[in-house]
Every structure is written in C-alpha cells, then in structure tokens.
Amino acid sequence: MAVSQAVADQITQLQAQQAAITNALSAMLQGTWTGAGSVEAYLLALNPTLHFTPKPPDYSVSRPDQKLKWDPDLPQPHQKGSWTCSACALAWVLRATGADPNATEDSEIAEIGEPDNINATYGLMSSAGGALRAVYSKYGLSTSQGWLTFDEAWTLAGRTTGQMSGRTWYHWVALRGQDGPNIWIANSAKGYEGISESLSRADFNRLGPFSVVWLES
Amino acid sequence: MDDDQAMALLTTLQRQQALQTQAIAAALEGRWTGAPPSVEAFLYALNPTLQGKITPNPPVLSGG
Numbered sequence: 001m002a003v004s005q006a007v008a009d010q011i012t013q014l015q016a017q018q019a020a021i022t023n024a025l026s027a028m029l030q031g032t033w034t035g036a037g038s039v040e041a042y043l044l045a046l047n048p049t050l051h052f053t054p055k056p057p058d059y060s061v062s063r064p065d066q067k068l069k070w071d072p073d074l075p076q077p078h079q080k081g082s083w084t085c086s087a088c089a090l091a092w093v094l095r096a097t098g099a100d101p102n103a104t105e106d107s108e109i110a111e112i113g114e115p116d117n118i119n120a121t122y123g124l125m126s127s128a129g130g131a132l133r134a135v136y137s138k139y140g141l142s143t144s145q146g147w148l149t150f151d152e153a154w155t156l157a158g159r160t161t162g163q164m165s166g167r168t169w170y171h172w173v174a175l176r177g178q179d180g181p182n183i184w185i186a187n188s189a190k191g192y193e194g195i196s197e198s199l200s201r202a203d204f205n206r207l208g209p210f211s212v213v214w215l216e217s
Numbered sequence: 218m219d220d221d222q223a224m225a226l227l228t229t230l231q232r233q234q235a236l237q238t239q240a241i242a243a244a245l246e247g248r249w250t251g252a253p254p255s256v257e258a259f260l261y262a263l264n265p266t267l268q269g270k271i272t273p274n275p276p277v278l279s280g281g
Contacts, residue, residue, distance in 0.1 A: 031274030057276030072269045155252040177268030
C-alpha cells in the first residue's frame with residue numbers, strides 16, 4: 001500500500017536535513033565555523049529562525065597542513081600482465097595523489113626495476129615493499145611499511161592511501177579508503193579470489209597476512 | 218512509495234542520525250580525527266565519498 005504524500009514529503013525533508021547536518025559536521029571538522037559553507041550557514045539552513053552568536057574555537061596556534069589528499073574514485077584499469085599487480089597499485093597511488101598523473105603499469109614496472117625487483121617469474125621480489133618505497137621516495141613521498149591487522153589497515157585506509165599485499169592472496173592492491181566496515185581497494189584484477197573493490201575482515205584474514213606500504217601525511 | 222520503502226528509508230535515517238549523534242559526542246570530547254570513535258570516522262561512515270577530500274583542522278585543545 002502506498003504511503004500518503006504527506007509522509008513521503010516528510011521523509012524527503014528529513015533526508016535533506018540529514019544531509020545538511022552531515023555537511024555541518026564536515027565544516028566543523030575542517031574548522032569552517034562561520035561564513036559560506038560553514039557550520040553557521042548549514043545551521044541557518046536547518047532552522048532560519050535560530051538566533052545565535054558564533055564563538056569559533058581558537059586557531060591561533062598555527063600548524064602546517066599535513067593532510068595528504070588523493071582521489072579515491074580514480075578508476076583502476078585491469079592489469080595487462082599476470083605479475084604486474086604491484087606496479088599497477090603503485091601507478092594508481094601515484095595518479096590518485098597527483099604525484100605522477102601519467103603513471104602506468106609499464107612506467108612503474110620500469111621504476112620498480114625489472115628484472116631485479118620485479119619480474120614475470122615472481123612478480124614483486126620482496127613483499128616488504130622496499131622497491132616500492134624507493135619509488136615513492138623519488139616523488140618525495142614518505143612511506144612506512146608493516147604487517148598489519150585488519151583493524152590497523154582499516155584505520156589507515158581512512159586517513160591515507162598506499163598499497164598492500166596478502167601473502168596468501170599473492171596480489172597487491174591500492175587503498176582507496178574505507179567502505180563501511182570493509183577496506184575499499186583499487187584492484188587491478190577484479191574478481192581474483194572473489195574480491196572486487198571491497199575487502200572484508202573475513203577476506204583479509206583468509207588472504208593474509210598483509211604487508212601494507214602507506215604514505216605518511 | 219509503499220510502506221516497505223518508507224520503512225527502509227526511515228531505518229537509514231535512524232542509522233544516520235545515530236552516527237551524527239556519535240559524531241557530535243566525539244567533537245564534544247575532542248576526538249576529531251583518526252580511528253573510530255572520531256568525528257572524521259563518523260563522517261566517512263555517513264558519507265564515504267568524503268574520504269580523501271576532507272582537510273581536518275581540529276581546534277587546539279588545552280591540556281589537563
């Protein structure tokens with residue numbers, strides 16, 4: 001049975017209000033308290049009758065902006081070779097961060113170093129990712145590496161990008177971000193071992209342990 | 218829109234409201250960035266497309 005138009009209208013209004021509140025939270029997190037696109041603006045959009053005197057927090061202690069930015073929606077082409085996943089993941093991170101907008105599977109095979117560091121027999125020669133970190137370093141990107149738990153990797157995916165490889169999976173992917181409770185990945189071999197672009201805790205445990213190389217912000 | 222669709226939408230709105238409430242609580246407690254329960258984490262849960270597009274600038278918190 002169809003709901004009444006009044007109920008449908010109320011749901012639509014609630015959705016618009018939820019969006020405004022989410023936008024206000026985003027502005028708050030970014031320190032935009034007053035003016036256009038601010039907490040103040042979204043609050044007045046939610047309730048134009050409100051009267052208040054904004055008193056934003058004190059930002060007088062200056063800090064450098066160290067937040068790393070990347071485009072999590074950037075497409076990841078399917079890998080051409082069966083052994084080139086680490087180069088594809090590296091190329092995605094370089095493109096997504098803007099470090100090298102023209103990075104490709106082939107260019108990163110060359111930068112990693114074929115055949116000593118990557119080759120058709122073994123793929124990437126070291127799962128610790130030293131050869132990958134050397135490439136990031138060439139672009140001025142500082143990295144760290146570790147064998148992480150799912151919770152550690154999920155948390156990292158929320159604040160930085162990088163790439164990771166499951167030892168059982170024998171496959172490297174890049175980090176797009178978080179997908180609810182899962183890790184959102186850029187996968188150059190979608191469907192391999194049943195994984196597309198979202199890695200659950202169960203998948204992580206099934207395909208790990210995972211070596212993660214991430215960019216320091 | 219039928220009853221089932223309306224109920225599904227209301228369930229989503231309830232879930233979003235719970236996340237927003239938790240985000241406000243995190244702000245009140247000064248947990249702005251990083252792993253849950255932070256404002257940043259709840260914001261990404263509310264809208265995953267914001268990942269990588271937010272530049273947190275949390276207030277300077279006094280010690281003690």
